[in-house]
Amino acid sequence: MENSAVTVAVRVRPFSAREKAEKATQVIFMNGQETNVQHPESRQSYSFTYDFSFCSVDGDDPTFASQKTVYKTLARPLLQRAFEGFNTCLFAYGQTGSGKSYTMMGFEEEAGVIPRFCQELFMKLASMEDEELRVREHPVHGPYVAELSGWLELGNKQRATAATGMNDKSSRSHSVFTLVMTQTKVHNSVFTGEEHDHSISSRINLVDLAGSERCRTAQTSGERLREGASINKSLLTLGKVISALSEQVLTRKKVFIPYRESVLTWLLKESLGGNSKTAMIATVSPAGTNVEESLSTLRYAQQARTIINVAKVNEDTSAKLIRALRGALAADAACLTGQCETCCSNWNTVMQQISSDCGTSC
Numbered sequence: 001m002e003n004s005a006v007t008v009a010v011r012v013r014p015f016s017a018r019e020k021a022e023k024a025t026q027v028i029f030m031n032g033q034e035t036n037v038q039h040p041e042s043r044q045s046y047s048f049t050y051d052f053s054f055c056s057v058d059g060d061d062p063t064f065a066s067q068k069t070v071y072k073t074l075a076r077p078l079l080q081r082a083f084e085g086f087n088t089c090l091f092a093y094g095q096t097g098s099g100k101s102y103t104m105m106g107f108e109e110e111a112g113v114i115p116r117f118c119q120e121l122f123m124k125l126a127s128m129e130d131e132e133l134r135v136r137e138h139p140v141h142g143p144y145v146a147e148l149s150g151w152l153e154l155g156n157k158q159r160a161t162a163a164t165g166m167n168d169k170s171s172r173s174h175s176v177f178t179l180v181m182t183q184t185k186v187h188n189s190v191f192t193g194e195e196h197d198h199s200i201s202s203r204i205n206l207v208d209l210a211g212s213e214r215c216r217t218a219q220t221s222g223e224r225l226r227e228g229a230s231i232n233k234s235l236l237t238l239g240k241v242i243s244a245l246s247e248q249v250l251t252r253k254k255v256f257i258p259y260r261e262s263v264l265t266w267l268l269k270e271s272l273g274g275n276s277k278t279a280m281i282a283t284v285s286p287a288g289t290n291v292e293e294s295l296s297t298l299r300y301a302q303q304a305r306t307i308i309n310v311a312k313v314n315e316d317t318s319a320k321l322i323r324a325l326r327g328a329l330a331a332d333a334a335c336l337t338g339q340c341e342t343c344c345s346n347w348n349t350v351m352q353q354i355s356s357d358c359g360t361s362c
């Protein structure tokens with residue numbers, strides 16, 4: 001089991017055509033892990049510290065964070081953990097038009113986290129094939145590798161979009177892209193020569209949330225407004241869940257976490273406060289005209305950073321048994337044949353561990 005805080009990053013996008021036309025000023029600045037906001041009206045400045053701050057305002061800036069930088073820094077470590085058998089999750093949160101979809105999906109030449117993650121995952125699997133690990137096809141769902149980009153495209157097409165006052169192509173739903181990876185290795189027993197399966201699995205959630213816009217700013221109406229209300233309800237619940245989890249850590253007391261109040265939080269239950277290595281990317285606009293929304297996103301992200309997850313490698317019971325036996329063998333490699341007391345006591349400890357794991361007194 002590993003306790004780990006949710007990794008939180010913030011990304012600020014370039015000025016949009018609209019913001020340029022409005023001659024909006026830049027109010028968000030980044031320096032190392034720090035993100036600073038200078039309020040254009042109150043002149044007050046706010047400082048936040050995150051695990052990573054990605055400044056993507058100006059391509060000529062030496063600290064400019066490209067799609068590749070974001071992927072390498074935030075998502076690639078999660079891919080590594082997935083291969084170790086941990087559940088992983090990366091979710092993007094932010095105001096409409098702040099760059100969530102750009103970060104998660106991107107475009108062909110500027111591919112985002114999801115296509116890069118999938119590409120690297122399958123490249124890694126292919127290289128493991130050379131080490132005689134077979135990448136199997138699912139009996140029902142067929143060959144993943146060839147089909148994956150098609151599935152991604154289909155999912156994206158079905159994701160309804162509509163213009164809002166803030167974004168010409170705004171996502172009208174949350175998108176949860178889930179991959180379940182199971183690695184099965186076959187070991188031969190040193191005692192009997194029999195084969196044992198060792199399986200580890202990982203659930204990978206890559207989530208692009210709908211915009212957290214306020215209806216007033218987004219100037220939506222009718223159907224869009226109704227959609228907005230339901231999207232806001234799930235985001236509100238997500239906020240409640242994050243705040244309850246944060247309170248739980250700060251007060252060290254058990255707090256009721258309202259996961260069941262929305263489908264979104266129910267789906268992300270393990271990713272938030274549960275068995276998962278989780279990262280969040282909060283996206284913001286650089287412009288003074290969006291400062292209030294950006295501040296609210298940054299506060300949300302700050303709170304998420306206090307959440308502690310308890311992740312463990314997902315392996316099957318027989319794999320646990322093999323690991324425990326191997327541990328005992330390694331400890332006693334020097335006296336494998338002896339019936340010495342150390343061997344016996346190690347053996348008993350292993351057997352106790354196994355019986356407590358499977359709930360019997362074998």
Ligand SMILES: Nc1ncnc2c1ncn2[C@@H]1O[C@H](COP(=O)(O)OP(=O)(O)OP(=O)(O)O)[C@@H](O)[C@H]1O
Nearest residue numbers: 013056096097098099100101102167170171210211
């Ligand atoms: N880092 C970036 N570099 C270049 N362009 C960006 C960047 N981030 C966002 N954009 C552009 O800004 C616009 C809005 O971005 P995007 O659609 O990703 O926002 P969003 O947060 O997903 O919005 P919504 O919640 O409405 O779906 C798009 O035209 C996108 O190409």
